Amino acid sequence: MARVNYKDLSKTIASLCAGEDDMIALMASVVCELHHSDDRFDWTGFYRVTGPEMLKIGPYQGGHGCLQIPFSRGVCGAAARLRATQLVPDVEAFEGHIACASSTRSELVLPVFNGAGDVIAVLDIDSDQADAFTREDAEALEVILASVFSR
Numbered sequence: 001m002a003r004v005n006y007k008d009l010s011k012t013i014a015s016l017c018a019g020e021d022d023m024i025a026l027m028a029s030v031v032c033e034l035h036h037s038d039d040r041f042d043w044t045g046f047y048r049v050t051g052p053e054m055l056k057i058g059p060y061q062g063g064h065g066c067l068q069i070p071f072s073r074g075v076c077g078a079a080a081r082l083r084a085t086q087l088v089p090d091v092e093a094f095e096g097h098i099a100c101a102s103s104t105r106s107e108l109v110l111p112v113f114n115g116a117g118d119v120i121a122v123l124d125i126d127s128d129q130a131d132a133f134t135r136e137d138a139e140a141l142e143v144i145l146a147s148v149f150s151r
Contacts, residue, residue, distance in 0.1 A: 035061035074098035
């Protein structure tokens with residue numbers, strides 16, 4: 001089973017994203033590298049803030065995702081609304097979970113901040129395994145996201 005090496009992933013993403021300022025290009029690069037780095041990652045993608053309290057699908061890898069998610073719903077909405085990482089070991093136990101894919105068992109969603117501290121997106125990682133993600137995953141990904149989007 002392949003597990004992500006965050007040190008190597010961070011270097012690869014930094015190299016790929018150096019000098020780029022287009023948010024969609026950055027999101028596409030990050031999600032591609034991340035998705036293929038770990039067998040736990042069944043669906044990996046960004047939901048972009050496109051209006052007041054509204055997320056819309058952005059670059060992703062995996063099966064289809066929900067097209068839009070209000071801040072008031074689901075794990076992604078909670079991450080955006082609360083401006084905090086959501087580590088969900090069992091999606092069935094998360095009140096208001098939106099089942100975009102029936103295979104999802106656990107989820108890790110991180111808010112993405114720009115340099116001004118605004119939430120511009122969330123990074124959503126779904127796994128078909130229960131309790132797939134750790135606090136270490138969350139912390140490493142928070143650092144990577146900040147290095148790419150908060151400059």
